[in-house]
Amino acid sequence: MATSWQATLAAGKVLVIDGGMGTELQRRGVPMDEVAWSGTAVLSHPEVVRAVHEDYILAGADVIITNTFGSTRQMLGGAGFGAQVEEVHRRAVALAKEARAATIDRVAIAGSLSPSPPGFDRHAYPPPEEELAVYRESAQLLANSGVDLIALEMLEDTTHAPLAMRAALETGLPVWLGVSSRRVDGRIVRFSESASEVLLADVLDVLVPMGPDVVTIMHSEIDAVSETLTLIRDRWDGPVGVYPESGYFTKPSWNFVDVIPPDDLAREARGWIDDGxxxxxxxCGTGPEHIRALRSTMDTWNAGR
Ligand SMILES: [Zn+2]
Incomplete structure (x- = not known):
């Protein structure tokens, strides 16, 4: 049922979403593309993508996110898959739906959309009108394929992120605004290493007024979450979410170094709940065991409401 995630939030309870997709595929032996990262896995390893979705649902996720982070034309095109942009989106949503049909039908499906640059190169973006068309194409494909909401991921600047947000809002679906941050020299800045001088506060000042349904801190360092929550709370009184990364990325692979143990993540999350x-x-870096631990902790918390 598409509205159950909204009913959970409206009741003041905590919603559990899934864990990393690309990194979980990588753990299961699926190679990551140098340019499109996990985007092409829905074509090359559909059964693994479906199995990851099923495992997250069975671990307790109320919402799963499609493997479309790397599926925009600007990411797939560079990997030689420009002709398959539509097929990749449709397959990705279909795999999430198949996983839901095989497990728990009240789970919601979020379509991931990211303005990450072509080849992870921030100098390689197309001109603005072309770039907006890229995000519109992905957002409409996700909507037409039947996702319940759009999860914008790694929005972290004031140039490209607003274009992706505009495209997502145009679908009329609920939009989760996912921002990414880390702490540098005591300040909360965008996550990506280049141009880290961009303050997340400035990014939020542009994106929050555009009207998301939920604001999430995603793919962010755990150490930066508390301060980022404060930045969001200063600007937004709607629902807030947190799904951080753990480990680090060296193109095209994730390094599973010092990944936070599941029970430690659940304990941290308990603190984020206290912060609203x-x-x-x-x-990235988290897997089904992390979601199982979060589910258990949040079931206890929800039962007290
Ligand atoms: Zn991530």
Whole structure:
């Protein structure tokens, strides 16, 4: 049922979402593309993508996110898959739906959309009109394929992120605004290493007024979450979520070094709930065991409401 995630939030309870997709595929032996990262896995390893979705649902996720982070034309095109942009989106949503049909039908499906640059190169973006068309194409394909909401991921600047947000809002679906941050020299800045001088506060000042349904801190360092929550709370009184990463990325692979143990993530998440977060999950580096731990902790918390 598409509205159950909204009913959970409206009741003041905590929603558990899934964990990392690309990194979980990598753990299961799926190679990551140098340019499109996990985007092409829905074509090359559909059964693994479906199995990861099923495992997250069975671990307790109320919302799963499609493997479309790397599926925009600007990411797939560079990997030689420009002719398959539509097929990749449709297959990705279909695999999430198949996983839901095989497990728990009240789970919601979020379509991931990211303005990550072509080849992870921030100098390689197309001109603005072309770039907006890229995000519109992905957002409409996700909507037409039947996702319940759009999860914008790694929005972290004031140039490209607003274009992706505009495209997502145009679908009329609920939009989760996912920002990424880390702490540098005592300041909360965008996550990506280049141009880290961009303050997340400035990014939020542009994106929050555009009207998301939920604001999430995703693919962010756990150490930066508390301060980022404060930045969001200063600007937004709607639902807030947290799904951080753990480990680090060296193109095209994730390094599973010092990944936070599941029980430690659940303990951290308990603190974020105290700070007002109502959506918790994991991003890169986290897996089904993290979601199982979060589910258990949040079931206890929800039972007290
Ligand atoms: Zn991530």
């Amino acid at each position: 977060a109502r959506v918790v999950g994991g991003c």
